[in-house]
Amino acid sequence: MVIPSFLSSMRLACLLLCAVPAWFALGMLLAADPERSDALRQLNTLTLGQWPQALAGQPWVAIWLVCLLGLLAMLLLNTALCCNRSMSRVWQRRQWRHKQLMLLPIHLLTVAVFLCHGADLMLFHDPHRFTLQAGQSHQHNGRSITLTELHFAGDLDALKQLASEHRTRRSLEQYDPRRNHVEARLEMGTHHTSGTIRVMQPLRLGSDYLMLLDFEHQANGPTAKLLLIHAPLAPLFFLLYGGLFATLVIHAIILRLPRFSQQRLPRGEPHHG
Incomplete structure (x- = not known):
């Protein structure tokens, strides 16, 4: 045929x-x-x-x-x-x-x-996107996420101006992701883990991955934009x-x-x- x-x-x-x-x-x-x-x-x-x-x-x-x-x-x-x-x-x-x-x-x-x-x-x-500031917690599908620390080594005013610009178009002088990170704790039932999260360096608990996407400017300080995904495969x-x-x-x-x-x-x- x-x-x-x-x-x-x-x-x-x-x-x-x-x-x-x-x-x-x-x-x-x-x-x-x-x-x-x-x-x-x-x-x-x-x-x-x-x-x-x-x-x-x-x-x-x-x-x-x-x-x-x-x-x-x-x-x-x-x-x-x-x-x-x-x-x-x-x-x-x-x-x-x-x-x-x-x-x-x-x-x-x-x-x-x-x-x-x-x-x-x-x-x-089934990805889940959310934002947290230092000390805040978030619940989703039996998972508990707590942002214990947020380290942003940059100019907050510059971050506010870059809010409308995608992070892939920023220069290292405008935003260096290597100098910025968060400390977080991820819990699911009796299992838990904690550690440092950077862009492209997620925190893993079993088949769950907590990823840092970006930072954004808020009136009371910087906020971390996070993504929680379940990836058993x-x-x-x-x-x-x-x-x-x-x-x-x-x-x-x-x-x-x-x-x-x-x-x-x-x-x-x-x-x-």
């Missing part, structure tokens, strides 16, 4: 691998607009069922997101079909040393990564991505071996996957 053959082809895979980064680049251009940037940031703090409401007033962002999900779904389908088609040939001919067999772990790990991202989005995506992601990278390296080394580099498919048989 023509359609399954195209869906499992390497040509489609290459097109999708080029299209996905290009589409992400387009998303970065959309994020340059403040309103669209706010809509994209809201997706990180809302559950999947709340996304349509958040994007109701931003049709271009909604179209970009739907197309992105479509491209990723096509890439997942292409990977699965390519794996099935390539391995079926190897199985039929009992060519257990064929170099296509070496692609099996890569394909399986890629499919597993896509499926885990989908499961994380559908089942566990995070260790699995590290394992899958590490395994995928290792299999790619091993595959590249194996292909340089003479007995594999000299293998060829039978004449007239197209190469897929």
Whole structure:
């Protein structure tokens, strides 16, 4: 059949691998607009069922997101079909040393990564954003967060002026995240932990991660903007991505071996996957 053959082809895979980064680049251009940037940031703090409401007033962002999900779904389908088609040939001919067999772990790990991202989005995506000042506490879904200390080494007046500017566009002279941090305590039932939180250095308790997003100016002093996420699949992601990278390296080394580099498919048989 023509359609399954195209869906499992390497040509489609290459097109999708080029299209996905290009589409992400387009998303970065959309994020340059403040309103669209706010809509994209809201997706990180809302559950999947709340996304349509958040994007109701931003049709271009909604179209970009739907197309992105479509491209990723096509890439997942292409990977699965390519794996099935390539391995079926190897199985039929009992060519257990064929170099296509070496692609099996890569394909399986890629499919597993896509499926885990989908499961994380559908089942566990429930981020909670809030703000605290030093000494304040916050309760959410059986978790208790207390901000014991807040260290902001900067000019509060400058922070007030930068409130409308996204932190990724600030220079180090305007705002240096390495010099600013908070001390927090995270409790869940009888379990608890405490420590220092910096930007990109969260506090972890089990599958919960407490992250520092930014600081904002208030009349009575600086306030920390925090994000609490539940990510039970995070260790699995590290394992899958590490395994995928290792299999790619091993595959590249194996292909340089003479007995594999000299293998060829039978004449007239197209190469897929």
